[in-house]
Amino acid sequence: MRYFSNFIDSGDHFTYVCLSYFIVFLILFLMFFLSYTKTKKLEKEFTLLSKNETKK
Amino acid sequence: MIFKFANPLRFQKFVSKYQPTLLYLSLIFLVCGLFFSFFNSPPDYMQGETVRIMYIHVPCAWFSLMIYSLIAICSLFSIVFKHTLADIISRASAPIGASFTLATLITGSIWGKPTWGTWWVWDARLTSELILFFIYLGLILITTSYEDKSKGDRYASILAVVGIVNLPIIKWSVDWWNTLHQPASISKLSSPSIDQSMLTPLFIMTISFLFFFVSVLLMRIKAEIIQRKIDVIRFNRVD
Amino acid sequence: MKPKNKRLLTLIAFVTMTSLGFTILLVSLRENLIFFYSPTEVFEKTFDSNKKIRVGGMVKKKSVEKKIKEIDGRKLEEITFIITDYNKEILILYVGILPDLFKEGQGVVVEGMIKNPGVFNATNVLAKHDENYMPPEIKDIKTIKENSNGI
Numbered sequence: 292m293r294y295f296s297n298f299i300d301s302g303d304h305f306t307y308v309c310l311s312y313f314i315v316f317l318i319l320f321l322m323f324f325l326s327y328t329k330t331k332k333l334e335k336e337f338t339l340l341s342k343n344e345t346k347k
Numbered sequence: 348m349i350f351k352f353a354n355p356l357r358f359q360k361f362v363s364k365y366q367p368t369l370l371y372l373s374l375i376f377l378v379c380g381l382f383f384s385f386f387n388s389p390p391d392y393m394q395g396e397t398v399r400i401m402y403i404h405v406p407c408a409w410f411s412l413m414i415y416s417l418i419a420i421c422s423l424f425s426i427v428f429k430h431t432l433a434d435i436i437s438r439a440s441a442p443i444g445a446s447f448t449l450a451t452l453i454t455g456s457i458w459g460k461p462t463w464g465t466w467w468v469w470d471a472r473l474t475s476e477l478i479l480f481f482i483y484l485g486l487i488l489i490t491t492s493y494e495d496k497s498k499g500d501r502y503a504s505i506l507a508v509v510g511i512v513n514l515p516i517i518k519w520s521v522d523w524w525n526t527l528h529q530p531a532s533i534s535k536l537s538s539p540s541i542d543q544s545m546l547t548p549l550f551i552m553t554i555s556f557l558f559f560f561v562s563v564l565l566m567r568i569k570a571e572i573i574q575r576k577i578d579v580i581r582f583n584r585v586d
Numbered sequence: 587m588k589p590k591n592k593r594l595l596t597l598i599a600f601v602t603m604t605s606l607g608f609t610i611l612l613v614s615l616r617e618n619l620i621f622f623y624s625p626t627e628v629f630e631k632t633f634d635s636n637k638k639i640r641v642g643g644m645v646k647k648k649s650v651e652k653k654i655k656e657i658d659g660r661k662l663e664e665i666t667f668i669i670t671d672y673n674k675e676i677l678i679l680y681v682g683i684l685p686d687l688f689k690e691g692q693g694v695v696v697e698g699m700i701k702n703p704g705v706f707n708a709t710n711v712l713a714k715h716d717e718n719y720m721p722p723e724i725k726d727i728k729t730i731k732e733n734s735n736g737i
Contacts, residue, residue: 464685
């Protein structure tokens with residue numbers, strides 16, 4: 292806890308550290324989110340297509 | 348082992364079953380790593396609190412190189428054996444590698460400002476990492492811009508193979524040339540020059556990122572396989 | 587020959603050629619790829635006094651002197667210190683703000699020009715930090731040990 296309170300009180304350094312963590316997590320989250328939506332979209336498209344195929 | 352997963356249907360089942368678990372594991376390690384990096388690790392004797400940037404900067408840098416190695420191996424495999432799975436893995440990894448490289452560059456820049464006194468310098472380490480980012484962008488651009496997927500894969504794997512020369516340059520740039528970037532701490536032949544209390548958050552974060560990478564990679568591979576199946580259905584229909 | 591083996595051979599030849607080419611390129615470009623010169627290299631070479639160069643080394647202990655100077659009505663700090671690579675030394679003159687990590691006995695890279703012989707006019711000072719990471723307490727113990735060994 293002592294480490295954390297010192298860290299919060301470190302002014303400039305606190306901003307730099309938080310900013311870098313925030314950016315990394317933002318980039319990684321975007322990566323995950325884009326992959327996730329892409330996969331879901333393709334899965335939907337595929338089930339739709341294969342349904343149509345079997346109907347014929 | 349490989350050929351078991353080379354069966355697309357079995358692979359998709361495998362992904363649906365284990366991909367969420369991997370993601371949860373990644374999150375658990377992330378929470379752990381965040382606890383260690385903010386609450387349970389000391390400031391550095393020189394840099395003070397900014398040393399905490401290391402716990403995400405270094406894993407990102409490792410993965411930027413490791414993912415490129417994976418792509419390079421797959422590309423070599425793809426050129427020689429023409430196995431589609433290798434192409435699919437390269438395609439799926441490139442954007443993840445690019446994001447890790449971008450994260451490395453940005454966190455490095457934010458770390459550089461309070462420690463070195465500058466956001467960016469053109470020293471060998473930083474420049475070669477930037478080149479790695481451009482190679483990743485090139486790979487993504489090539490694979491997405493060709494209508495004929497096999498053509499795109501072929502050109503991308505050639506670029507990936509040429510780009511291999513950049514890997515040793517990044518790794519040993521700090522030893523070959525005078526750079527502003529400090530030399531490696533972990534892979535020194537003697538014991539690592541990072542205190543144990545700082546190694547713990549670093550390794551936990553690395554494990555978290557590893558699980559994240561594998562989980563997203565599996566998801567993207569699955570997406571790529573479905574995409575190819577859709578392409579086949581569409582192609583047959585035109586006939 | 588099987589097409590697979592042919593592709594493998596072509597690939598090996600290709601990779602060898604490119605890596606060889608890059609090695610030659612990098613070796614010949616060494617001059618441009620190094621970020622800074624050491625004081626010894628600065629003494630060995632002659633530099634144009636209008637060309638910006640970078641010199642890096644350790645800040646010599648007890649060599650840093652600070653003076654407040656007025657330039658254009660603004661109070662600025664004029665700092666002089668010595669950079670050493672434990673072989674040759676260079677006197678540096680710098681007006682401006684130093685980075686936080688600037689300390690005696692630590693690495694530094696300065697950018698500037700050699701105006702008068704023996705004096706380096708720095709326009710920019712970058713701190714270099716080493717590859718050691720440890721909490722302050724351990725550092726204290728280590729320095730105490732070093733000092734006691736020294737005596």
